[in-house]
Amino acid sequence: MPESRGVSRLPIVHQxxxxxxxxxxxxxxxxxxxxxxxxxxxxxxxxxxxxxxxRGFGSWILDVWNVLAIKALVVSPAVAIWxxxxxxxxxxxxxxxxxxxRERFVRSPMAHWGLLGVVFLYLxxxxxxxLAPYGYDYLRDPANLKLVGPLSDGYLLGxxxxxxxxxxxxxxxxxxxxxxGFVAVGLxxxxxLLLGLLAGxxxxxxxxxxxxxxxxxxSIPRLVLLLVVMAxxxxxxxxxxxxxxxxxxxxxxxxxxxxxxxxxxVLSLKERDFxxxxxxxxxSSTRIMLRHVAPNCLAPVIVAATLGIGATILVEASLSFLxxxxxxxxxxxxxxxxxxxxxxxxxxWMTVFPGFTIVAAVLAFNLLGDGLRDALDPRSSGSKKIRxxxxxxxxxxxxxxx
Amino acid sequence: MFRYxxxxxxxxxxxxxxxxxxxxxLMALVPGDASALWINPDMPVDQIAKIRADFGLDQPWYxxxxxxxxxVLQGDLGMSLAQFKPVTQIxxxxxxxxxxxxxxxxxxxxxxxxxxxxxxxxxQYSLTDNVLTVVSFFLYSMPGFWLALMLxxxxxxxxxxxxxxxxxxxxxxxxxxxxxxxxxxxxxxxxRIGVFExxxxxxxxxxxxxxxxxxxxxxxxxxxxxSSVLEVVRQDYVRTARAKGVAERKVILRHVLRNALLxxxxxxxxxxxxxxxxxxxxxxxxxxxxxGQELVGSVTQRDTPLLVACAMLLSVMVILGNLAADLLYGFxxxxxxxx
Numbered sequence: 001m002p003e004s005r006g007v008s009r010l011p012i013v014h015q016x017x018x019x020x021x022x023x024x025x026x027x028x029x030x031x032x033x034x035x036x037x038x039x040x041x042x043x044x045x046x047x048x049x050x051x052x053x054x055r056g057f058g059s060w061i062l063d064v065w066n067v068l069a070i071k072a073l074v075v076s077p078a079v080a081i082w083x084x085x086x087x088x089x090x091x092x093x094x095x096x097x098x099x100x101x102r103e104r105f106v107r108s109p110m111a112h113w114g115l116l117g118v119v120f121l122y123l124x125x126x127x128x129x130x131l132a133p134y135g136y137d138y139l140r141d142p143a144n145l146k147l148v149g150p151l152s153d154g155y156l157l158g159x160x161x162x163x164x165x166x167x168x169x170x171x172x173x174x175x176x177x178x179x180x181g182f183v184a185v186g187l188x189x190x191x192x193l194l195l196g197l198l199a200g201x202x203x204x205x206x207x208x209x210x211x212x213x214x215x216x217x218x219s220i221p222r223l224v225l226l227l228v229v230m231a232x233x234x235x236x237x238x239x240x241x242x243x244x245x246x247x248x249x250x251x252x253x254x255x256x257x258x259x260x261x262x263x264x265x266v267l268s269l270k271e272r273d274f275x276x277x278x279x280x281x282x283x284s285s286t287r288i289m290l291r292h293v294a295p296n297c298l299a300p301v302i303v304a305a306t307l308g309i310g311a312t313i314l315v316e317a318s319l320s321f322l323x324x325x326x327x328x329x330x331x332x333x334x335x336x337x338x339x340x341x342x343x344x345x346x347x348x349w350m351t352v353f354p355g356f357t358i359v360a361a362v363l364a365f366n367l368l369g370d371g372l373r374d375a376l377d378p379r380s381s382g383s384k385k386i387r388x389x390x391x392x393x394x395x396x397x398x399x400x401x402x
Numbered sequence: 403m404f405r406y407x408x409x410x411x412x413x414x415x416x417x418x419x420x421x422x423x424x425x426x427x428l429m430a431l432v433p434g435d436a437s438a439l440w441i442n443p444d445m446p447v448d449q450i451a452k453i454r455a456d457f458g459l460d461q462p463w464y465x466x467x468x469x470x471x472x473x474v475l476q477g478d479l480g481m482s483l484a485q486f487k488p489v490t491q492i493x494x495x496x497x498x499x500x501x502x503x504x505x506x507x508x509x510x511x512x513x514x515x516x517x518x519x520x521x522x523x524x525x526q527y528s529l530t531d532n533v534l535t536v537v538s539f540f541l542y543s544m545p546g547f548w549l550a551l552m553l554x555x556x557x558x559x560x561x562x563x564x565x566x567x568x569x570x571x572x573x574x575x576x577x578x579x580x581x582x583x584x585x586x587x588x589x590x591x592x593x594r595i596g597v598f599e600x601x602x603x604x605x606x607x608x609x610x611x612x613x614x615x616x617x618x619x620x621x622x623x624x625x626x627x628x629s630s631v632l633e634v635v636r637q638d639y640v641r642t643a644r645a646k647g648v649a650e651r652k653v654i655l656r657h658v659l660r661n662a663l664l665x666x667x668x669x670x671x672x673x674x675x676x677x678x679x680x681x682x683x684x685x686x687x688x689x690x691x692x693x694g695q696e697l698v699g700s701v702t703q704r705d706t707p708l709l710v711a712c713a714m715l716l717s718v719m720v721i722l723g724n725l726a727a728d729l730l731y732g733f734x735x736x737x738x739x740x741x
Binding site: 110215216218219220221222223224227228229231232233236310314317318321322334337340341344345348351352355358359362363366367 | 414417418420421424425428429431432433539540542543544545547548551552554555558675678679682683686687697698701702704709712713716717720721724
């Protein structure tokens with residue numbers, strides 16, 4: 001790689017010039033968030049309306065997001081600059097583990113697209129009020145309900161059966177899907193990490209009991225459990241807390257995989273020298289577990305979490321498709337597909353566009369997760385990685401020669 | 403081996419009973435039961451109480467569970483509270499349909515998945531490989547219910563006469579109705595339903611659900627097959643075979659595929675939970691009269707006996723799938739012993 005000089009030493013520009021372009025584009029998008037919001041808001045004429053009317057929204061989870069959206073306009077460029085800061089070049093021996101991970105990640109093109117997709121999704125999520133020309137529950141023409149196709153009559157992606165704008169609803173839907181995916185996976189991964197650590201570290205009856213419990217939970221098909229719980233509690237839990245119920249249920253039914261991974265990782269880690277050294281120094285079990293063992297089994301957990309978000313978005317969509325998800329009029333991609341099911345032959349746009357969005361979102365997280373796995377755990381991948389390791393050595397040696 | 407299977411199966415029984423117990427406890431947390439379906443609000447209170455007592459709904463849930471458990475020991479899964487039919491009968495009607503759907507999907511998953519995987523492994527890093535990789539990533543990220551709807555959309559445009567819902571075509575239903583009518587009137591009729599005709603009809607209805615259910619899993623089988631083949635291709639004995647001049651075709655078919663495809667079948671069992679969950683949604687979209695339909699119906703109607711039976715059966719399928727995976731593992735890799 002050439003030495004970066006002049007203008008290409010600037011963050012983000014550096015990635016656009018030398019580094020992986022896709023990452024540069026992703027960071028550029030994040031950096032340009034305020035102007036994008038401004039332009040789109042002015043073009044669609046929704047800026048002033050949405051800033052003023054933000055308080056009028058029905059469900060408070062969307063309100064919270066509106067506040068976050070304003071903050072994101074400031075935070076996002078700062079984060080983009082921080083991530084895009086060119087790192088000083090050092091020989092391979094001097095690089096930290098995370099620098100190596102970053103370098104491996106940068107080599108996988110699929111992962112770049114995944115990252116770009118995920119950044120784009122979070123842009124949608126934060127900027128929904130600025131990007132969407134209408135509110136998610138705004139009935140444009142309630143007196144004259146008819147299904148309007150895409151690109152006509154001011155509907156970018158058509159209208160639904162209540163004359164709501166599908167494009168706006170898809171954008172607002174990102175808040176529900178991504179929030180549920182992110183929080184539920186956060187919950188399940190923390191649970192899995194904690195219980196996996198306990199089971200692996202203490203062994204004995206703790207391990208036995210926990211693992212039998214994991215077997216038990218794994219023998220119930222997850223969708224069945226979710227179906228039952230959502231159907232039962234649907235009428236008991238107030239509508240505005242349905243999202244929370246869903247997050248909690250998805251979280252506490254999804255931790256078993258992580259728990260198994262962490263446990264097996266801990267079982268091999270606790271025989272290693274650095275743990276023995278900690279024991280010899282008289283560290284407490286808690287300290288060894290949290291400070292020495294836990295950080296070393298994070299890699300597979302991060303991968304599982306990224307892939308888990310994609311899977312959770314799918315499960316949320318399935319539940320919403322069965323009518324057991326978030327209540328009306330909050331938009332969810334799965335529910336929009338379900339709405340379109342009735343009109344499948346008359347109004348294809350009602351199912352096609354929300355479905356595409358689900359595919360794109362899940363795909364982005366899957367690609368990112370795959371790339372992260374290659375970067376974090378080079379052992380797990382096949383011949384391709386071996387060649388890259390070899391290339392890496394050649395690269396360093398040629399640089400040293402120069 | 404035999405002892406291992408028996409031990410695993412015996413170990414599964416408490417699991418399945420625990421599933422039933424857990425579900426009933428969960429349902430007891432929320433007030434209300436199936437009696438809401440058939441009680442008229444104008445009924446006198448004592449009559450309502452009597453009806454509920456007849457069905458044992460006035461007892462605490464653990465008493466209900468115990469009674470149900472005693473019946474299960476005699477092979478009686480209870481009465482459906484919404485359909486007023488024995489649960490065993492409902493499941494007896496629905497289970498073969500689900501097994502047909504899952505079985506056919508399993509076949510498609512492995513045939514399509516392995517073929518694609520082998521092709522992309524042999525042509526590693528070629529255009530074909532890259533396209534197939536991208537396509538399989540797409541399919542893997544696609545919700546089955548949406549794929550099902552897209553299939554319906556496309557097929558209804560291109561081929562309006564192709565059946566897109568249910569399991570039995572109108573022609574067959576008409577014939578069944580004619581035969582029933584003749585039987586009622588005591589007449590003889592020359593309307594017959596040929597076995598072959600019925601099979602073709604079912605097969606036609608099966609095509610779209612099977613594609614919708616199988617394609618996503620086929621994509622993951624393809625990924626798995628690809629890496630498995632790539633691993634075997636690098637082995638020394640493949641190089642030896644090539645070095646002694648065996649034709650490339652023969653090397654691939656005899657030396658590589660034999661060793662590469664065996665590990666792939668072990669994920670057959672692990673696919674079971676996905677297949678079961680997927681089938682629920684696919685059956686819902688296509689109106690396929692299987693376990694998934696019964697499950698969704700029983701959940702919304704709070705039909706506890708049917709729901710518990712469906713959930714237990716699906717759990718049994720998952721447990722059997724895991725057992726099959728472990729056994730196939732031992733079969734594919736003889737170093738793993740079960741005893």
